[in-house]
Amino acid sequence: MNGTGTAAEDRVFAALANATRREVLRLLRERGPQPVQALADHFDMRRPSLSEHLRVLREAGLVSEQRSGRQRIYRLEAGPLAEVQDWLHPYERFWRERLRGLGDLLDRMPDDRPS
Numbered sequence: 001m002n003g004t005g006t007a008a009e010d011r012v013f014a015a016l017a018n019a020t021r022r023e024v025l026r027l028l029r030e031r032g033p034q035p036v037q038a039l040a041d042h043f044d045m046r047r048p049s050l051s052e053h054l055r056v057l058r059e060a061g062l063v064s065e066q067r068s069g070r071q072r073i074y075r076l077e078a079g080p081l082a083e084v085q086d087w088l089h090p091y092e093r094f095w096r097e098r099l100r101g102l103g104d105l106l107d108r109m110p111d112d113r114p115s
Helices: 005-018 019-031 036-040 048-058 079-108
Strands: 063-068 071-075
Touching: 005 019, 005 036, 005 048, 005 079, 019 036, 019 048, 019 063, 019 071, 036 048, 036 071
Parallel strands: none
Antiparallel strands: 063 071
């Protein structure tokens, strides 16, 4: 990512911005591929609303859909998440260094414990 984000990258970040979609990804990560009805059972919303969330995730490349008879089975596609991790990595390093500096400062400070 060069700071100007491609349309595909923007779709991934937009998809991840929604708590319902993040929960769908969590369910697919923890429980594996699931039919839409099994996913819908976890949410207090009408199925067309969940279908819209699944469409956004599909368009971002975060899930794939496979038909099995009349069912649609959804599967996590983690590839686009590697791009997110690559983008976040410098920030993780930044905060790790800052916290290490804070820890060093606190270690050098005298304790305020009464003798």
